[in-house]
Amino acid sequence: MLRVVCLVFALVFAAAPAAAEKPLTVFAAASLKEALEEIGAAFSDASGHEVVYSFSGTGALARQVEAGAPADVFVAADNAWMTYVAERGAVVKETVKPIAGNTLVIVGPEGSSPLELTPQSVLDRLEGSRMAIADPDTVPAGRYGQSSLISLGLLQVVGDRLAPMENVRIALGAVARGDTLLGLVYATDARIEPNVSVVAELPKDSHPPISYPAALSSSASHPAAADYLAFLSGPKAQEILRSFGFVFDN
Incomplete structure (x- = not known):
């Protein structure tokens, strides 16, 4: 009996790290790829949380987020698609914030x-x-x-x-x-x-001003999702975005 109990505890504790290691998932516009990968590495260094990305055209990603894809954060390449998902309750409207611009x-x-x-x-x-x-x-x-x-x-x-x-x-x-x-x-x-x-x-x-808004997905499950979203507007992430040529005055 003792051996069975010990085995159960061993399995529980073995499974715990795997659950804790679930990465934070970000769906983001393809044009942000290199900059966000560097930002993700900086966030991981600062927080200990792994970040994984799905990059594609904003419209395709918005449809996936609308359908309930497992994204914690969504970063669009324009306000129109962010409004689209916000109106459908796929992102938390109150968390929408611009993080960069472009030319x-x-x-x-x-x-x-x-x-x-x-x-x-x-x-x-x-x-x-x-x-x-x-x-x-x-x-x-x-x-x-x-x-x-x-x-x-x-x-x-x-x-x-x-x-x-x-x-x-x-x-x-x-x-x-x-x-x-x-x-x-x-x-x-x-x-x-x-x-x-x-x-x-x-x-x-x-052309209309180019803006990249970010928001929490309504299905966000990672405990660090809000921290990552805040990190995008912080000094380190903004420095990285500028280094890749993103602008903040348009």
């Missing part, structure tokens, strides 16, 4: 020369190729980009040459591989890809 650029393969933002110049550069862009129907980067193209009078001439992609990193990769001669991406994306060159910066006033 838009057009990139070409490495070594490409600067591009004048006029219809003829863009058409000449494309030479029958296409412009990669995150899907404007579901991805914030594409939505911002489409707004900018409209504002600059470019959409009517390049609209049929746009190549919508699942997320902004896929659009970036298309240019880096030479699949397309131009791509519309965030400035932070261009910084982390050595095989592209920025050929034009899109004016900030040509």
Whole structure:
């Protein structure tokens, strides 16, 4: 009998560390990948809690969070998708807070020369190729980009040459591989890809302000979820975001 009791206690205590080691799960926009991975490492060092990420286009992640995916924190690339999940009760509305901003650029393969933002110049550069862009129907980067193209009078001439992609990193990769001669991406994306060159910066006033809001998921179960969310707005995380080129004044 004593042996059975000891075995039960041994199993209970063996299982306890495994439960305690469950990582904190963050669903986040693809454009934040490198910055958030560094932030996650800094948070783990400070708190002892492991952080794991699921990166994708914001629209796809929002649908997953809405469906009850096991996310503790959701970081979107625009306010529209965060409002969408908040209105459906998938995140805790009171916890929504912006953590960063960004800017838009057009990139070409490495070594490409600067591009004048006029219809003829863009058409000449494309030479029958296409412009990669995150899907404007579901991805914030594409939505911002489409707004900018409209504002600059470019959409009517390049609209049929746009190549919508699942997320902004896929659009970036298309240019880096030479699949397309131009791509519309965030400035932070261009910084982390050595095989592209920025050929034009899109004016900030040509599109709505780019904002990355974060919030607790309504299904958050990790005890450190609120601490992680607060960490995103703290000095260490903000320093890391700035080092990757994210901005805070737009």
